[in-house]
Amino acid sequence: MFLTLQDNDKRPIYQQITDGIKDLIARGELREGMTLPSVRQVAGDLGVNLNTVAVAYRQLQDEGFVTVRHGAGAVISSRSARPVEQAELYKPLRTALTQLVLSGLTGREIVETVREQLAQLQQKGGTR
Amino acid sequence: MSASNVVGVYIFIICVIVPVLVYALVMQLWNAPLQNGPGYFLGIEVPAGFYEGPGRRWMTGFHGMVVALYGVCGVGLAAIIATRRWEMTPLWAGGFALVFVPAIFGFQAWTRHKLGVNPPVRPVALALESRRMSDYISWPTEALAVALVGLSWWLLLHGGRHFDWRSALLQSWAVLGIIPGKMAMVRVSWPLSAERTEEHFRLQEASRRFWIRLFGIIFQWFFLVVLLGVAVLHGLLPVPPAPVWRWLVPACSIAVWGYGMIVMFCGMSQLKAMGRNLRPSGSWKTPFGRASCFGTGRAFYIWFAIWFGGILAFILYPLCKAWFK
Numbered sequence: 001m002f003l004t005l006q007d008n009d010k011r012p013i014y015q016q017i018t019d020g021i022k023d024l025i026a027r028g029e030l031r032e033g034m035t036l037p038s039v040r041q042v043a044g045d046l047g048v049n050l051n052t053v054a055v056a057y058r059q060l061q062d063e064g065f066v067t068v069r070h071g072a073g074a075v076i077s078s079r080s081a082r083p084v085e086q087a088e089l090y091k092p093l094r095t096a097l098t099q100l101v102l103s104g105l106t107g108r109e110i111v112e113t114v115r116e117q118l119a120q121l122q123q124k125g126g127t128r
Numbered sequence: 129m130s131a132s133n134v135v136g137v138y139i140f141i142i143c144v145i146v147p148v149l150v151y152a153l154v155m156q157l158w159n160a161p162l163q164n165g166p167g168y169f170l171g172i173e174v175p176a177g178f179y180e181g182p183g184r185r186w187m188t189g190f191h192g193m194v195v196a197l198y199g200v201c202g203v204g205l206a207a208i209i210a211t212r213r214w215e216m217t218p219l220w221a222g223g224f225a226l227v228f229v230p231a232i233f234g235f236q237a238w239t240r241h242k243l244g245v246n247p248p249v250r251p252v253a254l255a256l257e258s259r260r261m262s263d264y265i266s267w268p269t270e271a272l273a274v275a276l277v278g279l280s281w282w283l284l285l286h287g288g289r290h291f292d293w294r295s296a297l298l299q300s301w302a303v304l305g306i307i308p309g310k311m312a313m314v315r316v317s318w319p320l321s322a323e324r325t326e327e328h329f330r331l332q333e334a335s336r337r338f339w340i341r342l343f344g345i346i347f348q349w350f351f352l353v354v355l356l357g358v359a360v361l362h363g364l365l366p367v368p369p370a371p372v373w374r375w376l377v378p379a380c381s382i383a384v385w386g387y388g389m390i391v392m393f394c395g396m397s398q399l400k401a402m403g404r405n406l407r408p409s410g411s412w413k414t415p416f417g418r419a420s421c422f423g424t425g426r427a428f429y430i431w432f433a434i435w436f437g438g439i440l441a442f443i444l445y446p447l448c449k450a451w452f453k
Binding site: 001002003004005006007009013017020021024030035036037038040041042044045046047048073 | 249250251252253254255256257258259315316317319320322325326329414415416417418425427
């Protein structure tokens with residue numbers, strides 16, 4: 001199972017790692033109980049600082065996607081994040097919708113795009 | 129051991145080493161810069177038409193270095209045969225390896241410095257598979273190697289006779305030093321290309337297992353067999369030992385070395401086939417890291433410098449001492 005980091009991505013590295021792992025969990029490729037490689041291994045493989053990877057793992061832990069067990073490393077805990085406020089959940093969706101509206105897409109096109117993306121996500125995951 | 133027996137053993141060693149060196153030159157080394165195809169020179173991406181222009185000079189330089197190394201080796205061998213100083217055979221074989229390895233590494237580093245100083249940036253893939261030491265290293269086997277080194281020293285020290293402690297120390301250093309080296313080889317990694325990631329990953333895994341196995345055979349078990357054999361001859365057998373024992377130690381060590389050579393040639397051909405049409409790790413860099421120089425990482429360089437430097441020091445120290453006396 002692989003996570004791809006793009007060369008033209010403006011997000012910080014730790015955010016790319018966090019989002020990439022969340023994406024794999026959403027698609028069902030990373031399942032509950034699976035172990036992630038150690039911080040040292042990921043940092044070595046990517047050639048980045050240990051702290052960068054540690055921040056990504058901490059964020060995943062804070063959001064409830066990963067449980068750090070002593071001696072066992074970071075283990076995927078569940079497919080759903082910790083309960084969050086509905087407003088907080090919709091905030092990134094609203095930002096994305098704003099971007100799409102500003103880019104000149106019609107409401108119909110936006111709905112179509114969202115449906116396509118959701119279908120892709122569900123197809124890759126093979127669930128839900 | 130009688131003088132004629134010693135000469136026989138050395139001639140046997142030479143007869144095994146020479147064909148292997150010739151095979152390595154013809155089958156592996158001569159066209160090594162082109163192993164990734166005509167778009168690369170020693171794993172570094174070169175522009176189209178490179179081999180019609182400056183590439184010719186680079187190939188001539190590489191071939192010149194290889195010819196010089198083999199030439200020195202050949203002159204050394206001719207000198208041994210002409211002067212009949214067969215006892216110089218181990219020095220000749222070991223000396224060639226000690227000169228050859230830094231020369232090849234040095235040439236590759238020079239190539240990187242001149243041709244691949246600014247490789248293109250490409251997306252990188254990260255494998256989310258955990259690497260555990262026990263998946264690559266057999267700890268009971270390592271424990272056995274350590275125990276055999278201990279047993280050899282016990283036999284040498286309790287043999288009650290004079291022995292060459294410097295050789296024994298060098299062999300122990302080589303055997304035990306491989307263990308952290310194997311650990312470094314498990315740890316180190318190089319970036320995976322985002323294109324054909326699965327194939328790159330399989331190549332990386334195969335390469336990691338190959339080098340760990342090869343170092344284990346050639347440097348760990350070869351030297352261990354030599355050390356243990358000498359210790360058994362020294363500490364357990366009467367003086368002079370029976371003729372069968374005189375041949376057994378060199379025969380066993382050469383058998384291990386020969387097996388290592390077979391593993392090396394087969395493994396390298398396999399890796400070459402797996403890596404065909406795949407972008408070599410040294411030809412690109414990640415958005416946040418430098419390109420890999422030798423397809424390995426810092427932990428390996430540090431270990432290799434200490435381990436190889438130690439071997440060099442063991443060999444050079446008595447020579448320097450004799451020189452300055």
